[in-house]
């Protein structure tokens with residue numbers, strides 16, 4: 001069996017068309033969705049991501065501001081900027097690009113963002129809302145993975161076993177919560193898991209989110225399973241690759257996401273969706 005590819009770029013394009021239409025309708029009512037992106041430091045990768053986010057905003061008709069600061073920006077100064085953006089009526093979403101320089105406490109920074117503008121979905125209030133099934137912003141990467149599952153007819157995962165490899169606050173844990181909310185039976189595996197392969201071989205859906213190459217190989221995949229690769233690593237030749245042995249797993253899985261062109265583009269698309277929803281909530285509250 002050769003797996004069908006879940007094309008994150010194509011799905012993103014489809015979703016961005018919908019976002020563009022909804023943004024135009026909202027703008028016509030006097031509320032143009034607005035995103036503030038904050039970058040501290042000069043990491044080349046982060047510079048690319050924030051540039052792509054600002055470009056994505058322009059493409060769908062959002063207003064955006066990019067605030068760039070030197071790596072020696074103080075935590076106090078950053079918190080003051082966030083407070084100003086919390087009170088800016090043109091800004092519906094605030095995003096601080098991670099990672100931050102070591103002298104800044106990222107937890108403190110994320111908690112300073114108003115939960116109403118937390119379009120990354122990283123705030124404790126957003127995580128809590130997801131846990132108890134209340135309205136809140138969903139973390140963009142796992143939200144994108146759920147949309148990818150939906151695109152192949154797997155919106156309701158009743159009777160399915162999903163295995164998440166990785167337990168980060170940004171991907172693994174919210175991913176597990178979203179799969180659970182979709183009625184999957186969920187297992188979370190991590191560095192303390194005794195026999196990872198024994199777990200993944202039982203899975204109908206495997207999400208690999210560790211940040212390490214070849215965490216999932218063909219012998220660990222149940223034939224026909226859905227394999228979602230959240231990893232972003234470099235191989236020995238410097239080429240971008242995921243956590244999954246793509247060539248091997250493709251021969252066993254039913255569906256698979258590539259890297260690049262899979263989950264990555266969906267992360268930015270779901271940021272647009274969250275920002276649009278933040279603006280829509282503001283507009284609804286005005287009426």
Ligand SMILES: Nc1nc2c(c(=O)[nH]1)N[C@@H](CN(C=O)c1ccc(C(=O)N[C@@H](CCC(=O)O)C(=O)O)cc1)CN2
Nearest residue numbers: 049095096097098099120140260261262263264265267
């Ligand atoms: N505040 C945040 N910081 C970070 C997040 C985040 O969601 N919010 N996620 C990552 C970086 N990231 C977005 O910020 C991101 C990473 C990768 C991609 C992407 O589209 N990747 C492409 C490949 C790009 C390349 O060639 O290098 C792909 O997979 O096809 C988008 C967004 C950490 N920080």
